Amino acid sequence: MAIEDKKYKDAARDAADFILNALEKNGRLYHMYRDGEWKVYGNLDDYAFVIWGLLELYEASFEIKYLEAALKLNEDVFKYFIDDKSGGFYFAPYDNEELLIRNKEIYDGAIPSGNSVMMLNLLRLARITGKTEYEDSAHKLYRAFSKNVKDMPMGYSFLLCAVEFAVGDSLEIVIVGDKTSSETKNMVKFINEEFLPNKVMILKPTDKDETKRLHNIAEYTINQTLLNDKTTVYVCKNFVCNNPTNDPIEVKRLFDDN
Numbered sequence: 001m002a003i004e005d006k007k008y009k010d011a012a013r014d015a016a017d018f019i020l021n022a023l024e025k026n027g028r029l030y031h032m033y034r035d036g037e038w039k040v041y042g043n044l045d046d047y048a049f050v051i052w053g054l055l056e057l058y059e060a061s062f063e064i065k066y067l068e069a070a071l072k073l074n075e076d077v078f079k080y081f082i083d084d085k086s087g088g089f090y091f092a093p094y095d096n097e098e099l100l101i102r103n104k105e106i107y108d109g110a111i112p113s114g115n116s117v118m119m120l121n122l123l124r125l126a127r128i129t130g131k132t133e134y135e136d137s138a139h140k141l142y143r144a145f146s147k148n149v150k151d152m153p154m155g156y157s158f159l160l161c162a163v164e165f166a167v168g169d170s171l172e173i174v175i176v177g178d179k180t181s182s183e184t185k186n187m188v189k190f191i192n193e194e195f196l197p198n199k200v201m202i203l204k205p206t207d208k209d210e211t212k213r214l215h216n217i218a219e220y221t222i223n224q225t226l227l228n229d230k231t232t233v234y235v236c237k238n239f240v241c242n243n244p245t246n247d248p249i250e251v252k253r254l255f256d257d258n
Contacts, residue, residue: 004189012057019050020069028076044091044105044114047077051121055128062179062188062203064213067128071217074125074134077118087144088115106145112158115141120162127172127200130220130239138166170198171258172239174224177231178206184231190248191233194255 022038023029029042029050054070057063080093083104090102091114105113119138126134142149142163149156173191177184184203191201204214204221215222220239226232230246235254242254 004192009057009060012053013061013063016054016057016066016069020065023069023073028080029073041080041093041096043093044077044081044089044118045111047073047081048114048117048121051077052117055121055124059201062205064205064210064217067217068213070121071125071129074121078137083144087140089118089141106148106156106159108156108158115145116156116159116162119159120165123162123165124200127170128202129218135166138162142166165198168198169237169258171196171200171255172236172241173199173201174204174221174234174236174241175201175231176204176224176226176234176244179203181231187231187233187248187251191251194252196255 019029022033026038029046030038031040031042031046032038051070051073054066054073058066058070077089080095081089081091083090088104088106091105092102094102104115106115107113108116119141122134122138122141126132126138142159145156145159149159153160175184175187175191177187179185188201188203202214202218202221204224205211206226224232224234224241224244227244227246232244232246233251234241234244235251235258236242237258245251245254
């Protein structure tokens with residue numbers, strides 16, 4: 001929501017819903033769709049980029065179903081693509097047609113590799129959910145390819161973006177409020193105007209059902225509540241949070257301090 005143009009969010013939602021409806025029908029992602037028919041099991045890139053898109057769409061819409069779908073697809077990546085022995089993810093699922101070699105792509109060309117995107121996805125999911133196992137998996141992925149990166153770092157630019165996210169300063173921002181209210185929308189707009197590439201942003205809604213669903217995903221948000229019955233922001237670093245605030249100026253100061 002960098003430019004606050006509703007048509008882009010609506011287009012993203014339509015695309016995501018189309019894919020997720022097919023996922024519910026088929027039980028997994030497929031690579032091709034034509035004339036009402038889905039064909040060929042999805043590869044690692046398909047899963048990685050859809051998860052990435054769903055995380056972006058969640059932060060644009062704060063519709064919990066997109067975050068839940070991202071987590072479900074993340075589980076499927078481990079089910080179908082993981083290399084338990086050497087680390088990282090294979091390009092093709094284990095139950096694909098028989099291949100002589102199951103390769104693992106890591107080179108980042110004009111389009112990042114599925115492994116590089118998955119490393120960033122795992123780090124973002126770790127910060128959103130508070131589950132360290134996702135971050136551990138991201139570190140294992142990097143270690144699996146660290147020699148390649150050391151030999152030719154310019155070939156792994158997106159993977160290094162994920163590394164920077166892992167080792168650099170990052171923020172977890174939790175907004176508590178009614179997502180339909182102008183007060184909350186203005187706070188989200190204010191935050192989005194700041195350049196914070198290494199952040200994740202969560203909205204804890206006032207709707208009881210959605211709040212329960214969020215607690216199931218990010219248990220650490222249970223104790224984060226409204227302050228003075230106004231939209232409230234918690235700015236956290238490595239899950240250590242500053243005092244909550246309703247004041248956008250104070251929010252910006254906390255960003256600058258971090």
